[in-house]
Amino acid sequence: MPYDPIILITQDNVRIRIYGNGGNMVITHTSTLQTQNEGYEPVDLDENGKTQKPRLPSTKLQEIRAFYTEYYDIIHPLFFIFLSFWTRFYLISLSDIVLWDEAHFGKFASHYIKQEFYFDVHPPLGKMLIALAALLAGYDGTFDFTSGTKYPENVNYTFMRMFLASFGAWMVPLAYFTAIELDFSQHAVILVTLMVLLDTAYLCISRFILLDSMLLFFTFTTVFCMVKFHNQRYESFSIDWWLWLIMTGVSIGCVSSIKWVGLFTTALVGLYTIEDLWDKFGDLSIPKSIYLKHWIARIICLIILPILIYMLSFSIHFSILINSGPGDAQMSSLFQAGLIGNDFAENPLELAYGSKVTIKNMGYGGGLLHSHVQTYPGGSEQQQVTCYHHKDSNNEWIIEKQREAQTNDNETEVEFVVHKDTIRLLHVNTGRNLHSHQVAAPVTKSQWEVSGYGNDTLGDINDYWVIEVIDDLYTKTDHIRSLTTRIRFRHKLLGCYLRAANAILPQWGFKQIEVSCDKYNNPGDSFTHWNIERHWNDKLPNGGISNYKSKFLHDFWHLNVAMYTTNNALVPDPDKEDILASTPRQWPIVEVGLRMCSWADDVVKFYLLGNPVVWWSGTASLIIFTFALLYYLIRRQRKYKDFAPAQWSHFLYVGKVCGIGWLLHYLPFCIMGRVTYLHHYFPALYFSILMAAFMLDHFTISCKPITKNIIFGVNYSLIIMVFWYFKDIAFGINYPASELKSRKWLSTWNIVD
Template structure:
């Protein structure tokens, strides 16, 4: 940087602080996804396990601020948008300051990155001010959300990578030859790896940043491979250094964040149901005592489903509203006395003897026909040729609990145990029922269907618990069950006992990654404000975050800045295509150093934009405008690069005038839409004028006052003065300002 640029950075930081921090406590109630991320912070402060589709770093940072502010968690329920923070002393302003500060740091970071790309100070100033006054980035950074940390670490990765690339190009050893393995070289490379680890530890979108750096790492190595002056041992060192710093370091950083995550979330919580039983039993409050291994006739046991996060086979004193109108059978994720079943043997004549007559107890081998009695309601697990209430298809039958105290039951209560030997663990478990180790199916003796569950939830009348049916053609995994707990009054205390095998950290880590992926892929339901990638560069619609008291927070970008960024992307594609055509025709454009320089910088930024944007077209999950923000950052840097090229022949003062004009236009657009970012007062007329810039913008102008309300003193003076006939319906906004 040139002498005096530190004052530019200071000025940018001060302006950015005003723009990012202005009235950050407004609104003073829960906004949009603060419902989720504020709730996760609360659970973290209670050490209660939760499941989120995003890695933990950004949430850990916000939790750290909440801890430093004295927030204990549990005293405030974040579950409702619009709920006021005030009465419960939630340090929401401090929690919002973390993303806001990282959003502020993005401004000088963009300036430093453009300067590191060897662009002019005026160009870097323009790019940084575009970032400063980008309404979408402002709105997203002022709330308890994860996108501001994500974008900051994306920018930090880019800055460190550019610094490393510069050092790699100019480093010299003592003999004057190119010697890249200096301390500065290693520092830039290691910092790049740490930043990549941080960005992917905020959201998996950070993988696109890793891909960007990865592509240009391969380019560097490819050029080294083609340089015959580089000996093979030195080439191997280059490969090893990049593998260590750009692969191993991010992986270690990412895994370390989950180690901290697991250490904090050590108690059982609302996320237990997503995880396997083995995982759950590593959490305090969810462990269980050793239980008898051998399952006997007369055992009291709990039965869990193998596939769908292992809910318990459950019944309760509520009936189906239709069908047989018998007692409901469901899958329930929590421990409960209603999960307990007494296993009985059936007899040839169809009668069901008292379990006390089975002394001594005997095991249950494969193909045994049993009856499952529900002690708390005195009914038995039952099925018949009646369609279920929700999955009403011919090949599925209703499963119910049927009978009453003293009733022996009937043949529709008979179930045949079929042990799955491939899934069962151990020689004994493959031959007879063994707690935890045997995986088995239950076939209904009369109809031939199998006890089955899937991820379909029952309506309110079923308490939104998971549906259980009897399926004549089930998928293998959804018909598998196992026994978790097993007691028997007649087994000696020293009989063989078992418990869950405790998974290692890496096993828990791998399982959570798989659950996060599956859950992420399952987010396919439409949302009122979701959007598809083709609409993002055109800023066709935003997201309604919050509406209350005639104010609104609506995520929308700065239309002027957004338009320039999209134009810059299209211009690069067009100019690059033209240069390729000219090269094919024999023109020597790439013999000019200026063309080579701008092509190198613009190609890097365009690839960053493309790799952070194009993958979203492959996704079927819910997507929103804020998913475009990392790509937008690259587009804004590319806009500044295009400006640098376009004004290359202008005198510095003229260039500064152009910068001033462009920034002024950006500030006007920012100010026009600022009430949507700051939850400020707005009139319907101003709202309607703003919507003319984007015909598809769906924020509601009807939510605002017809005009700005006057202060009580002004209203009183107007009413006392007969000579004044102004009213806020007819007066200008200035006349009606309090």
């Protein structure tokens, strides 16, 4: 890697200019200095070795230069930190309406402040930090954060936005120091910093009440800590070695606790660690006991520590949200019973005939057995039966006997339901019976359809189900207890089992979960397990809260699986056009932008679009690196020596960090089925930025200093000029969008009406 010249001045006033070249220090020329007593500044030699014309003394200028030289390592990052905070905070309150996903994350802050349980597809750490910002801003949790509505005076949205923007601001110095740790030249360090500082997409996304600035911040910290740890590799088990290993683990835990996209960053650290341990395995000078310690240290710091941080975020989440809220139905019935304001404690303890109930699927992410008046568009065309996560009266069923069985007419006598009883489930709102028959299920074609059929007097044997007790959490019994007893429903005629395995119905089924009858008797399949959640029966006393307690590990696992299944359900809907969605193919070439709000003339508008110079150069550098690597590999095979061993090792190391980091953060979105948006590319963008600076640094290694200054200077200028030209899309467009026609560089940018 190239280095800027080092200038040494000896006691005899001899200036020695030294350049780094492949690990060798090369003295290019020396010059004798005049003393200041002679009235001149020191004499220097030009690039050809000729004496430059002496200049008249300037004591003040010399003092400034001396100060700058002495404190260079402090002045530069402080300057960029100042610019970073200024750009992130400038006009941050210009728009006083709820923009884009502020509607979601603002609501989550409200739930934390009111301590109401809610459900979301992302881990809780970032949302708790947003709630902290709201709390510090004096917010009382009463605003509903409806998209497009104006913030009331009692909501200090400016402070909340600034709190989140500070995470985006710290990305800039992190990029600066990461580039230094990657051993970039000072030119390349400044280039990386400018690209992060002046990318309009990074700037725009950081200025609102969203998770993305925190996700990017912890992505940056993880990369920085990993690189710092790598640079301690020759001082194993030193204090600094332990510090940066632990900090890498902490960063992994934090980034994974913001969004699951952080797992891609975790994968990068994992691959680096595997390679590192493999290299050490081949180093026969390392004793076996020391090698084992390397494994133990990494397992503790990079696996156990991040998992503990991730679990801790959920523990805090559960400890805050102690009141019943809109997300209750995503959790197990036992968990809900422990929430304040939930009336599950009023459930009668044991199930009896005539009881009205709601029935919860115990598979992770399972919902409530549900039916509604709409019918299947195919198959039997009978009434739909689904699983639904939201509580309403369509989830209510009555436990009835078989039609031919003797019904107890005594108003006070109770007959309990027991193991192996044959029952009929009657839907309260529509009067239909839970029914199955030899018709293929709408999604899971290999199983039988479950429908609503007949009524209390009309029906057949296909309405009958045998209830089987699996076990009870607290006792051994043949009776069915509310919340704690696991049960299965076996169809009396077909022998199949009632099942809801998170298969999503099309739009005609309102994207609810398919309920089918499984032909295979698999007792371990949790999606055939159910429990009684709500239970009403005037003949029976309340059970009491002491009978219903949940365990953290079960709740933690249940919520994570529910998050996973819900995330997978976020697939593109062919029946609906999502104008905000985009495809991964469009991101690296900046083919699309994203309107973050209404595009009316009287609204302050924001357009999420990257700085084209930054994005295009990053993408180009990835391609160039690929071809350069192939070129060098072919030449090495032919025994050409383009690099010293240390230089080749460094080239591969930086290339792997940038290239594999980009692939890990980009390729998963190309193969996943869920709907994707432009901001999903932002973590990958960082690695392309690092690659762009690295490639430019690499190809200017043999340039003269003045040539290198010009090349990098042109790049700096382009980034700054394009940023200035597009700055309004990030700071706020408070004029008609029609005035932005000149900024529509690509026809696919919907920046103009």
